[in-house]
Each structure stands twice: as C-alpha cells, then as structure tokens.
Amino acid sequence: MFEIENLQVSYGQSQVIHGLNFTANKNETLAIMGRNGMGKTTLFKSLMGILPSKTTKAVVDGVSLEGNDSYQRVAKGLAYVPQGRMIFPNMTVQENIETGLEKSKTREIPEDIYALFPVLYDMRKRKGGNLSGGQQQQLAIARALVTNPKVLLLDEPTEGIQPSIIKDIAKVLNEIRKMREITIIVSEQVLSFTMEIADRIIVIDKGKFIHEDTRDNVDAAKIKGYLSV
Numbered sequence: 246m247f248e249i250e251n252l253q254v255s256y257g258q259s260q261v262i263h264g265l266n267f268t269a270n271k272n273e274t275l276a277i278m279g280r281n282g283m284g285k286t287t288l289f290k291s292l293m294g295i296l297p298s299k300t301t302k303a304v305v306d307g308v309s310l311e312g313n314d315s316y317q318r319v320a321k322g323l324a325y326v327p328q329g330r331m332i333f334p335n336m337t338v339q340e341n342i343e344t345g346l347e348k349s350k351t352r353e354i355p356e357d358i359y360a361l362f363p364v365l366y367d368m369r370k371r372k373g374g375n376l377s378g379g380q381q382q383q384l385a386i387a388r389a390l391v392t393n394p395k396v397l398l399l400d401e402p403t404e405g406i407q408p409s410i411i412k413d414i415a416k417v418l419n420e421i422r423k424m425r426e427i428t429i430i431v432s433e434q435v436l437s438f439t440m441e442i443a444d445r446i447i448v449i450d451k452g453k454f455i456h457e458d459t460r461d462n463v464d465a466a467k468i469k470g471y472l473s474v
C-alpha cells in the first residue's frame with residue numbers, strides 16, 4: 246500500500262537517512278521509534294516532500310510519488326501532523342481545520358471530524374492558541390484528516406503532552422484507523438503509547454532501521470534499551 250525503497254536524505258554533504266526500506270499496509274499502524282536526533286523528523290519531512298530525497302521506489306496505493314512536491318503528495322493521499330503541532334494560534338479552531346481543506350473541492354468540514362473530536366466542536370470559535378497541548382494535537386490531527394488521506398504521518402504526537410491525555414490520543418488514533426481504514430505511521434519515543442496503537446514497531450538509529458517487532462511479539466526490554474541514552 247505505502248512502499249518506500251532505499252530512501253536517502255542528506256543535509257548538504259551530510260547524509261542523515263541511509264537507505265531505508267519499508268512497506269506499510271492499509272489498516273496498519275506502524276511506529277518508528279528512536280532517540281532524539283536519530284532521523285525521525287528528517288524521514289517524515291522527506292516522505293512529505295518538504296525535504297529533497299532519493300528513492301528507488303516511493304508508492305502510495307500503486308501511484309508513484311517520485312519527484313513530487315508536497316502538494317502533489319497530499320493530493321495522492323499523504324497527510325502530515327508535524328512535530329510541535331504547528332497550529333495557527335491566532336486563527337479559530339474551525340479556521341485551523343479549514344486550512345486543511347484549501348486544496349480540496351469542498352469547503353465543508355466532514356461530519357466525522359467533529360464526531361472524532363467533540364472537544365473541537367465545542368471550541369470551534371476559540372483561538373487555536375488558547376487550547377491545551379492535547380487539544381492542539383487533536384486539532385493538528387483533524388486538520389490533516391480533512392484531506393481524506395490514505396496515509397497519515399504523525400511526528401512525535403505525544404511530545405509535551407500529559408500522560409492522561411496521551412491515552413486519549415491513542416484512543417483517537419485507534420478510532421481513526423477503524424473508521425477510515427488508513428495507514429498510520431507515527432514516530433515516537435514513548436513505548437507504552439506505541440504499544441496501544443501500533444501493529445509493528447521499527448527502531449531507527451542514526452538514520453538506519455536496526456530492529457523490528459510486531460506488537461504481539463515485542464521485545465520491550467530491547468526496544469527500551471535502544472531508546473535510553
């Protein structure tokens with residue numbers, strides 16, 4: 246469904262992503278776990294076409310992404326929730342969600358968005374900057390979902406969020422997968438969170454994948470070892 250072969254990314258002369266390969270299926274959640282600076286954000290930005298990259302294959306649902314800019318990748322089914330959420334603090338919740346609709350045919354926010362995030366409906370007239378961290382994360386996910394993606398990429402969605410709210414984010418991601426049957430790829434450092442949502446966990450270290458487990462067969466001690474400094 247989403248297939249990447251031999252992905253390479255460099256900043257100038259310095260190569261940061263070294264030939265990554267993965268396939269993620271429809272209705273699958275894949276977690277990419279690694280410590281700070283291991284290349285998670287670089288990986289996601291390159292998949293979205295925000296950073297230039299080289300691949301021998303980059304395909305969504307049978308359609309090639311090679312050479313495509315971000316807007317073309319979005320049109321072909323990729324959506325992105327960046328690290329730090331990057332919502333517009335001075336726009337209302339509703340306006341923030343509508344920015345995700347800019348390239349789509351409709352200006353209407355699909356009904357299932359507010360069904361997934363009732364708190365955003367209640368707060369639709371408030372400024373994005375007045376929401377809590379967890380609510381802003383929900384807003385960033387809602388904004389990404391209005392494009393009706395086939396693949397949703399989330400970069401460290403639990404960063405800076407209270408443990409009690411992290412559980413809500415896990416619940417929402419599981420609901421999204423059930424409702425939309427999409428592929429979800431999430432980068433993370435929190436194993437308890439990925440254990441609630443991911444079917445598969447891959448560990449990234451210095452731009453290479455060094456370990457992979459299915460959730461049912463996870464070697465938690467080993468993964469924690471890779472995540473600790």
Ligand SMILES: Nc1ncnc2c1ncn2[C@@H]1O[C@H](COP(=O)(O)OP(=O)(O)OP(=O)(O)O)[C@@H](O)[C@H]1O
Binds near residue numbers: 261279283284285328
């Ligand atoms: N703009 C840049 N120019 C040069 N090197 C960069 C740039 N951005 C990131 N790097 C380097 O690329 C490597 C991977 O960084 P990246 O931000 O992708 O890691 P990460 O796993 O997402 O970490 P974090 O969780 O801290 O965001 C690091 O060594 C980092 O120093």
